[in-house]
Amino acid sequence: MEFSYRMSALRFACVTAVLLFAVVSHAQPYPTKPVRLVITYPPGGNTDLVGRALAQKMSESIGQQVVVDNRGGAGGVLGSMITAQAAPDGYTIMLGTSAGMVINPLLSSKLSYDPVKDFAPVSMVVIVPQLLVVNPQLPAKNVRELIALAKAKPGYLNAGSSGVGTPNHFGTELLKWLAGVNIVHVPYKGGGPAITDLIGGQIQMAFSSVPAVLPHIKAGRLVALGVGSAKRSPALPNIPTIAEAGVPGYEYTTWYGIFAPVRLPRPLVMRLNAEIVKAMELPDIKERFTALGGDPEPGTPEALQAYMANESAKWAKIIKAANIRLE
Numbered sequence: 658m659e660f661s662y663r664m665s666a667l668r669f670a671c672v673t674a675v676l677l678f679a680v681v682s683h684a685q686p687y688p689t690k691p692v693r694l695v696i697t698y699p700p701g702g703n704t705d706l707v708g709r710a711l712a713q714k715m716s717e718s719i720g721q722q723v724v725v726d727n728r729g730g731a732g733g734v735l736g737s738m739i740t741a742q743a744a745p746d747g748y749t750i751m752l753g754t755s756a757g758m759v760i761n762p763l764l765s766s767k768l769s770y771d772p773v774k775d776f777a778p779v780s781m782v783v784i785v786p787q788l789l790v791v792n793p794q795l796p797a798k799n800v801r802e803l804i805a806l807a808k809a810k811p812g813y814l815n816a817g818s819s820g821v822g823t824p825n826h827f828g829t830e831l832l833k834w835l836a837g838v839n840i841v842h843v844p845y846k847g848g849g850p851a852i853t854d855l856i857g858g859q860i861q862m863a864f865s866s867v868p869a870v871l872p873h874i875k876a877g878r879l880v881a882l883g884v885g886s887a888k889r890s891p892a893l894p895n896i897p898t899i900a901e902a903g904v905p906g907y908e909y910t911t912w913y914g915i916f917a918p919v920r921l922p923r924p925l926v927m928r929l930n931a932e933i934v935k936a937m938e939l940p941d942i943k944e945r946f947t948a949l950g951g952d953p954e955p956g957t958p959e960a961l962q963a964y965m966a967n968e969s970a971k972w973a974k975i976i977k978a979a980n981i982r983l984e
Contacts, residue, residue, distance in 0.1 A: 697736030699729035714936035733757030741775035745920035786886030800902035807838035817851030828864035867950025885909035
C-alpha cells in the first residue's frame, strides 16, 4: 500500500523543467496577462493559505499577477468544474486537493468532472500529514496502547471527524482496517465541533491537521499519539509516525497540487511546473508551509499523476471495506 512520492517526484524534475523552459522561452511569450488560480474552497482555510502563498511567489517570478479566485462550494466541485471547462491556454490553473481529486470521485459517480480525463497534472505543492490526537484522560498513552484498548473493548472508542467521507474520516477507517479494530466513527458538521467534543471528553480520539490541534497539544488539552505521514512532521519532530508506533503500512496525509485544463500544451505545463518548483524551493515559503505542518514536495507532472493513481487505489479499498456511502 505504501508509495514513496519522493522516489519519482524530484528525480528528473530539475533537468526536465530546465530543458522545456528553454523551449518555451523561444516560443510565444507567456504569460502576457494575469493568471487565475482557482482555489476550490472559501477564504481562510488551509487550502486558501497554501494557494495564496504560492500565488504571491509565482507573481513575483513570472512578471504577471497570479490572481486567487476562491470558488468554494459542493466540497470543491464548483471550482473543479470551472477549471475543467476553462480554455487550455495557461491562464486558468487550480489548486487541487486530495479530497477533490481522489476521494470525492471515488464516493460519487455523478460528479460533473473527471480528475484524470479533465485535468493536466502540473506539480505537487505540499503534502500535509494528519495527527492522531486523543483526550488526555484516555488511558492509552501511545498508539500500541490505543490499539490494545480497542481490541480489548470493541466499540468502546469513538473517533470524531468533520463528516462522512471527509479525509479525517478516512484516516480512522484506514487505522481500523490495518489494525483490525472496531472503533466507532462519529461524524460532525465540521472539524471544529469534533475537536471541541474531543477536548470535552464526549469522544476519545480524532484525526486532524496540525494547525487545528497544535495549540491544544501545547496547552495539554489534547495528546498527539502519532503522525500519519511516512516520515515525522517537522512541526512535531518528537511525535512518531503511526507506522513506526505500531501500525505498519499506515500512511495518511492530505495534499495540494496544481492542475490545469487537460489540453494545456506540454510546454506550458512544464513552464508552470518550473515556476512552482522554483517557488517551493524558496526558504521563506518552505518555512511557512512547515509551520502549517506540511512538507513542500514539488515534482514532475508524472509524479503527481502516479501519486494520485496510488492514492485512488488505496482509498478505493478502504471505501469498500468500510462500506462508506454519502447520503
